[in-house]
Amino acid sequence: MSARIWAIALNTYREAIRQKILYALVLFTVVLILFSLFLGQLTLGADTKIIKDMGLASIMILGAIMSIFIGVGLVFKEIERKTIYTLLSKPVSRPEFILGKFFGLSMTIGLEVISMTVLLFLILSFYKEPLDFNLIKAVILIFVELCVVTAVALVFSSYSSSFMSILFCVGFLILGHMTDDFAAVIAPKIRASLSQVEGQPWDGGTAIGYILLGFVRAIEVLNLDHFAINAKVVHGVPVTWAWIVSSTFFGFCWLILLLSLAIFLFKRKDLQ
């Protein structure tokens, strides 16, 4: 990482950790994880499962809130507060600015994920639970997913207002976790109806059908369930490292695509 990208990343990290709201969120997550202790007491024999499940969910929720709410302001707020003028008057290219912002927030989220994971392991150690490396696998994929969400927020932040960006990001996250259901329920129906018109002359209905099919395929690519292995990990279903590596690479491809888009949009922007 170049010194300039690192300087921007460090400043973004510094800004994030100096926000009081962050501490409120972290406290909320700690309370949520501790609440799992109470819930665990209510379930016979499944106490550690509840703790693991709630712990991973809390890490994901806090991370998603940080990715979206801080992420959408990464570029937009710099323009709104005019701090970007002094920054871009230094020998910093616009791609370096975008990458610095991305790495800065990812670092902050990484710190949140690590500290909450340590807390989760500490709680589990009270229950004499042996160290479960599968939990680490789930945490790795949670972090990769949060990086992707941060990159999505960065794309929207490069050209849209914060409110719209938040809506788009939440939409992306929800849609991304519904693709399996979507593909299982709707896609076969569309494919079935299209198979009936295959080979027949084109008309308006056929065209719409093929457009819908394209849309379904696009949404299938957006599948964020590749990262969602929490349920498997909690219930002791083995998850291979091959899956972790391939899902990380899937996330990496998304990151390249999204960051390139953010850079493209930001390079064209006039900073009036």
Place this chain on the structure above:
Amino acid sequence: MKLKAVHFENVSKDFKTDFWKKKVSALCEINFSVEPGTIFGLVGPNGAGKTTAIKIMMGLIRPTKGNVTIFGNSVEGRAVKRDIGYLPENAYYYDYLRTEEVIDFYGRFFGLSRNERNKKTDELLEQVGLFDKKGLRLRQFSKGMLQRIGIAQAIVNDPKFVIFDEPMSGLDPIGRKEVRDIILRLGDQGKTILFSSHILTDVEALCDYVGIIIKGKLKACGPIGELIQPRVKNTEVIFHGKEAVLFPQKFEKKATFRSSGAQWIVDVVDPDILEQVINWGKSEKLQLVAMIPHKETLEDLFMKQVEES
């Protein structure tokens, strides 16, 4: 041939205020250059296009037409910014940073080592009078202090060319004087300085060259001594004496006459009648207190350009 510090060649900029609305021209066919080692003042009313011109220099916005170079290099590149310092209008900074962190942060972009940054931080804070404010967060700063930290960040790289956008805006007289002194000090160090302002007295006092922008067009540009007529525009003759005096009609249209307490002030526009006015004072037994010749000021030139446009 000596490279110009900045060179504008047929630069125009149009903005679209809304998707459906027509384009608004912010700059129209601007041509000017700034010689290295000079202080150049860009003046104009609010919305004239001064900040747009400066933002184009900084590569923050792209011209619709034309070309801008700094020391012969395109403003698009990263390398050109090694030689530039910039203070934006109403500059905002990361208010969660401490005084020394601001300088350290901006110093990182110029490849300065930690030791160099620490040394530079002390040096610059001393220079802008903020050394005793170390440890304070920027959100605790006054407007004048923010302007001074802004100047410090602008010169962190010891630039050859410094651009200040409205550096005196919103400052009290003490703050204005401090900023003026800093600009003069930088000028003495041989740096090229371009600054925009609508405080014309400051521009006149500081600049070697001036450019007047009105409604996006460069109306006048050149050495300040050449743009402003060196001749005496009018002479104020002040007499002291009697309670009632009758000013001769023959001087009408060539001089104006008014009283202020026991003082009689004659504003002589036609230099040919100056001696006659003094003689008239003597004949009326008035005591000649002062004769003040007034030359054309930048404000006169500016107002003339505004009226013409």
